[in-house]
Amino acid sequence: MSAESIRHTPPAWLTGLREAIPLLGGYVPVAVSFGLIAAQAGFSTWEIAAISTLIYAGASQFLFVGMAAAGAPLWLTVIMTLLINVRHVVYAPNLAPWLTASRWWPWLMHGLTDQVFALAHTRLPQIAAPQRLGWFTGAAVLAWASWIAGSVLGAVSGEWLTRRWPLAGEVMPFALPALFLVLLAPRFTSFRWSLALGASVATALALTLGGLTNVSIPLAAACGALCFYAFKHRPRIMGRTGS
Amino acid sequence: MNDALWLAVMAVALGTLAMRALPLAWMQRRLHRFGDDPGLNAVPAWLGVLAPLMIAALLGVSLAPQRQDLVGWLATLIGGGVTLAVWRSTRALGWPVMAGVAAFGLVVIVARMWA
Numbered sequence: 296m297s298a299e300s301i302r303h304t305p306p307a308w309l310t311g312l313r314e315a316i317p318l319l320g321g322y323v324p325v326a327v328s329f330g331l332i333a334a335q336a337g338f339s340t341w342e343i344a345a346i347s348t349l350i351y352a353g354a355s356q357f358l359f360v361g362m363a364a365a366g367a368p369l370w371l372t373v374i375m376t377l378l379i380n381v382r383h384v385v386y387a388p389n390l391a392p393w394l395t396a397s398r399w400w401p402w403l404m405h406g407l408t409d410q411v412f413a414l415a416h417t418r419l420p421q422i423a424a425p426q427r428l429g430w431f432t433g434a435a436v437l438a439w440a441s442w443i444a445g446s447v448l449g450a451v452s453g454e455w456l457t458r459r460w461p462l463a464g465e466v467m468p469f470a471l472p473a474l475f476l477v478l479l480a481p482r483f484t485s486f487r488w489s490l491a492l493g494a495s496v497a498t499a500l501a502l503t504l505g506g507l508t509n510v511s512i513p514l515a516a517a518c519g520a521l522c523f524y525a526f527k528h529r530p531r532i533m534g535r536t537g538s
Numbered sequence: 539m540n541d542a543l544w545l546a547v548m549a550v551a552l553g554t555l556a557m558r559a560l561p562l563a564w565m566q567r568r569l570h571r572f573g574d575d576p577g578l579n580a581v582p583a584w585l586g587v588l589a590p591l592m593i594a595a596l597l598g599v600s601l602a603p604q605r606q607d608l609v610g611w612l613a614t615l616i617g618g619g620v621t622l623a624v625w626r627s628t629r630a631l632g633w634p635v636m637a638g639v640a641a642f643g644l645v646v647i648v649a650r651m652w653a
Contacts, residue, residue: 317635321600342539349551359550369546377553382592387562389589391569392581394562404559413593418631462650465604466643472614473621473638475597480625482590491587492594499598504606508599515595516588523587 307426311433314418318410318438320470323445324463325353327456330449332357336364340450347446351405351439354509355379382513386412393419397428406435409512410471417478487526495519609649617642 305313326347333343338360350356355376362372386407394400407415415431422430448456457464483489499515502508539547565581572580601618603610621638628634 314631317632320635320639338539346547349547350554351551352554355550355554359547363543363546369542373546373549373553376550377557380554380557383554383557384561385585385588385592387558388565388581388585391562391565394566401559401562404562405555407558409592409596413596416589416593462643462646466639466646468600468604469614469617469639469642470635472597472600473617473635473642474631475593475600476618476621476638477625477631477634479590479593479597480622482593488590491591495591495594496598496601499595500601501598503599503602511599512592512595515598516591519591519594520584520587523591 307422307429308433310422310426311430311435312437313433314430315411315414315434315437317470317474318414318434319441320467321410321474322438322441323448324468326442326445327449327453327464329353329356329360330446330451331453331457332449333360333446334450334453336360338450340447343450344443344447347443348439350376351442352380352383352408353442358509379509382409382516383407390415390419393424393427395424395427399428399432403428403431403435406431406439408438410474411435411438413475413478417481487523490526491519491523494522609646613642613645613649616645 329347330343333346333356334340338346346356346359350359358379359372359376362375363369386409387404390407390412411434414434418430418434419427479492482492495515495518498518499511502511502514507514569580601614603614617638620641621634624637625634
């Protein structure tokens with residue numbers, strides 16, 4: 296790499312920040328909805344900001360606020376909220392082979408949401424090792440900040456925003472499926488993978504449409520894994536050999 | 539919020555952080571056992587399979603349109619098609635997403651004008 300090209304390479308954190316921008320299309324409208332719902336449930340703006348800063352997990356925040364406002368026992372609220380996040384345990388181990396030696400990584404895992412994981416799982420292997428910490432920090436901090444800012448915005452003026460720009464709230468969330476499509480497209484490398492990925496997408500979509508959004512991600516991934524391993528272990532028909 | 543509710547918030551926050559960070563410590567110890575250049579061999583096969591499937595599940599969840607009528611599904615279909623078409627020609631991250639959102643929005647706007 297020449298000195299000239301080094302001078303013109305943007306800092307890693309800036310690249311991460313730029314590549315996480317599509318996440319905002321999905322984050323901000325949902326965060327605004329959370330802020331609005333939490334404010335209507337009686338939480339103050341700074342309490343909402345604190346919840347979004349500390350918990351930072353979309354579905355479980357909605358559940359936490361809903362159960363707390365309904366007067367559910369707090370121990371049950373905590374358990375149910377944590378159960379929704381159990382799927383997160385498989386994310387960090389999948390990134391570990393690409394994480395460099397730094398004591399910051401465990402703390403940065405606070406920003407390892409579904410969407411940040413999907414982005415990082417694709418991008419980290421393509422980034423030079425010394426750039427990875429900066430890249431992840433930029434991407435994760437932007438996503439985190441947008442979630443907190445969106446929640447506060449929703450708490451302060453959520454009703455006005457949804458009345459004023461209903462179209463933005465309808466269109467911008469499509470950035471998330473579009474991003475996931477781009478991240479997933481290179482993985483359709485064989486019939487076996489296409490079958491497993493297709494089954495996972497279809498199952499998650501069906502469960503979501505059936506109102507089971509909270510359990511759809513682990514169940515759909517399990518269904519995809521079943522297809523993946525079932526295809527490998529399918530019985531061979533006499534006279535034919537499987538590939 | 540009263541003290542009990544703050545305690546609940548802290549319990550959920552710490553529990554969520556633990557679920558995100560502790561498995562990293564487990565895997566880093568495992569990688570360390572495999573030597574200086576462990577590569578992907580240290581990652582259990584099932585875990586490597588599960589990661590893309592989780593992303594596929596996220597795609598499935600996010601594909602469900604807010605308005606589940608003909609316009610919502612048509613916009614999703616066209617937006618997805620445009621996203622993939624732009625990705626095939628650019629192999630980039632940002633442009634396909636922008637093009638997909640624009641196509642999705644265009645379908646919604648045209649449908650509103652039509653109605």
